[in-house]
Amino acid sequence: MSRANTRVVMRRHPNGMVTEADFAIEHGTAPEPAEGQALVQVKYLSLDPYMRPMMDPVRSYVPHLNPGQLMPGATIAEVVETRDPGLPVGTTVACALGWQEYGLVSAADVRIVDPEAGPISAALSVLGMPGVTAHYGLLELTEPKAGETVVVTAASGAVGSVVGQLAKLKGARVVGIAGGPEKCAYVVGELGFDSCIDYRSATFEEQLAEATPDYVDVLFENVGGPIFDAVLGRVNDHARVALCGNISQYNADEPYGLKGVRQLLMHRVTVHAFVIADHRGYWPRALPELSGWLADGSIRYREDVASGLVDAPKAFIGMLTGLNFGKQLVEVSAD
């Protein structure tokens, strides 16, 4: 049985702001599984900021994409044909098939997801890469102590929302930064941050100063640009920065020039840039904790789900400009 397989590829390297014209939709046929493989149908695709820098032809931690290549990404998928006894038909798996409807996997490539344990899409957010990123970056790299002030940028996002909730669990005072009053209300009201500041507000810097009367001990930085500088203007001696993302700059024609080097030096700040892909061994440490906190209600999350791969480029661009509200997913095939 031959199945139609829609795929989204990078048509060309973006020039500054990524546009829908930088992508192409391709219609092909799903491959046949070889011995030891299973054909899976993708249910959910995760859209994440890291995909944007991969589209630029620069030296980085993974080879960059070339025109015509499939857009990468984490996925939740279901086995529909199998020649791998470890993956019976109907099994739900977390895997990395990218922006396509069907793909081949082996048992070694996947993490099996228990659909009884909760929404399967959580394996792409709080129980997936964003959750493990938050756990590692905050708890391993910055080690917030009770009573310290932690600032989290992109606070309503997939990573930031978990970071802030973990920091609250550790007893820190947590200040979020997000775009717009709706997101800020969610960050305080639903996620339990102590406060949240709208970076679009004309009085952003004043509000930041008010929200950090004891200055800032930890910054979990997802955004970069002038927001990064604003927080560096408030750092305490020996502050720690987990540098996780730079989303404000991914589509910039010219990179923002960070003025706060003096602040780093004057306050003897340590900056830990990291990507969770370097720390595969950490997942088994983080996931049981995150699952427990999710189950007991200590961690909440929110999803923003686009429908169908054809809309993935638009949803991706929306995420990069802050239009999403919660973890951006694409429902690739409905149940």
Next chain:
Amino acid sequence: MSRANTRVVMRRHPNGMVTEADFAIEHGTAPEPAEGQALVQVKYLSLDPYMRPMMDPVRSYVPHLNPGQLMPGATIAEVVETRDPGLPVGTTVACALGWQEYGLVSAADVRIVDPEAGPISAALSVLGMPGVTAHYGLLELTEPKAGETVVVTAASGAVGSVVGQLAKLKGARVVGIAGGPEKCAYVVGELGFDSCIDYRSATFEEQLAEATPDYVDVLFENVGGPIFDAVLGRVNDHARVALCGNISQYNADEPYGLKGVRQLLMHRVTVHAFVIADHRGYWPRALPELSGWLADGSIRYREDVASGLVDAPKAFIGMLTGLNFGKQLVEVSAD
């Protein structure tokens, strides 16, 4: 016996580039020692870049200077009157008397210097704060391994010259960055760096690329500004930066905007900003090693000695603009 005491104070906060008019020379009288104190005559004053940011009225790790205050600084001095049995007349001490000819100390404030062990001024360079800074920043924070590439900015300076020589002792490939062909020749020919690049050269970036064919694992950063960005353009995955100084920016009207945040993230760099004043307990670990390496010829150093306190402002300004060649000292009183 009343002794004339010349002192140099900060007359006003500098506005951008510091000028001689930002200082004032005051003529007073040396104080009298109380019980448990000694009056010392300053032989050498150390001029160091950190003094410049202290002149700006901003929040920092030490209270900033206010107009009329004595300029601070490390000194080598000799006891000329004493009411402290631990400090007999004639004892040579390292202390922090600032820009003046005479001052009071107690045994607890000073480190006794043995004039038989070598030039007493070394206690202000390789066997003093700059040497301990180099030792801590390089060996504790960046831990260079044999075969790695270490880049050192302000390579002929008091800190940089020691950093590069320590990195060579650890088996690293060491690339210096300095201002002008004379300093570069010294850095390679006398200090034994593998290469040294003149940042004033029109082909600086090309030369940096040629000198770092395996990219950069460690950056010991004293300079900041565009040079920092240039090196960030060459970092390896998991590079470490010891952020020790930002001398290119201390007199700037507007801080340079660092473009390399993307490089930090893409290559998962760790940046350790530090000042050695936070690590008093480290001196006894570093000094015996540095003394040994100095004695056996593994470490060399060079001094640039101005004559008389009245010339200290000019020498200080010269150091901040790279006119000095070696550790900048002021001979306050000749033997």
